[in-house]
Amino acid sequence: MPFIRKLFSFARALALAPAPLVAALFVVAAAPVAAADDFPSKPIRFVVPFPPGSGTDTSARYFGRKLQELTGQPVVVENKPGANGFIAVKTVLTAPADGYTVFVGSNSTLAVNVALFKSLPYDPVTDLAPLTMMMRSPALLIVPAASEYKTLTELVAGAKAKPDALNYGAGSAGYQLMAELFNDAAKVQTHHVPFKGAGEAAIAVVAGTVNMAFAEITSVQELAKAGKVHALAVAADKRVPAMPSVPTASEAGLPGFTAYTWVGAMVSSKTPKAETDKLATLLTRIEKMPETREFYERIGAEVMQGGPEEMRSFQAAEIQLWKRIAVKANVEQQ
Helix, strand or coil: HHHHHHHHHHHHHHHHCCCCHHHHHHHHHHHHHHHHCCCCCCCEEEEEEECCHHHHHHHHHHHHHHHHHCCCCCEEEEEECCCHHHHHHHHHHHCCCCCEEEEEEEEEHHHHHHHHCCCCCCCCCCCCCEEEEEEEEEEEEEECCCCCCCHHHHHHHHHHHHHCEEEEEEEEEHHHHHHHHHHHHHHCEEEEEECHHHHHHHHHHHHHHCCEEEHHHHHHHHHHCCCCCCEEEEECCCCCCCCCCCCCCCHHHCCCCCCCCEEEEECCCCCCCCHHHHHHHHHHHHHCCHHHHHHHHHCEEECCCHHHHHHHHHHHHHHHHHHHHHCCCCCCCC
């Protein structure tokens, strides 16, 4: 029969062929299957552009723990704060593009930096490939516990009475633009004091070295509950269940003012499609778990639904949004 004769001829040819050639043929044939089926087969790194305790760090550790449970492979979270996230992004882009180094970034590194800098050492759209969205969290406006400003109305009045006298701490580009958006909405002028992360900015508020700060509610709610800072308002369209006594900015006297941070995961765009797709599937599976929604609700945030396509569309919209805000608030590019 023709098929049997061809099979016999092929087997005879293999038997006569040099051993290295036969081995190479089998390696090439098996490689794509191994890459798709065995990944991940070693520890994975989650690189975070902020210090421990930030909302981005909290998301990285939660998703890392769940990913380890799903795959049996360790997930190590590496915090690389500073330089507006440039250090962390460089760490990811200079690592082997094999799917074992994941960037867990926020609106600052993945969208806002585009609005704040004339040129970036990376392109958040072309250099990084989206995996999944993780969470969003409303910003909390905090002041020192001993501040003379006990309400948002009093803070705005004080800023108007003392032009250029008040300052704000910001742990990232995102928080800086939130504060500038606040300046524009309240018709005041306060000055930027940069920090490496939201945690450092919050510590400065506790110490009274800055007048105020916008911070992710997930990272400062315990400080507020302990009375170490005073929360004037949450920049959300409704009150947050984790801090029900804190009014929204609209309720506190600044109608329509909202500001959210968000977190998502990406890899180098040079990562092979098989590994990128596998990671996206695993992380999106975690995103959809009921316990993930419950986890974020407990800390005052909410899970964001969406895989690679949804994240890319959302990122593009965010870049345009923060560009418009930067122009409206007359923020000079760095």
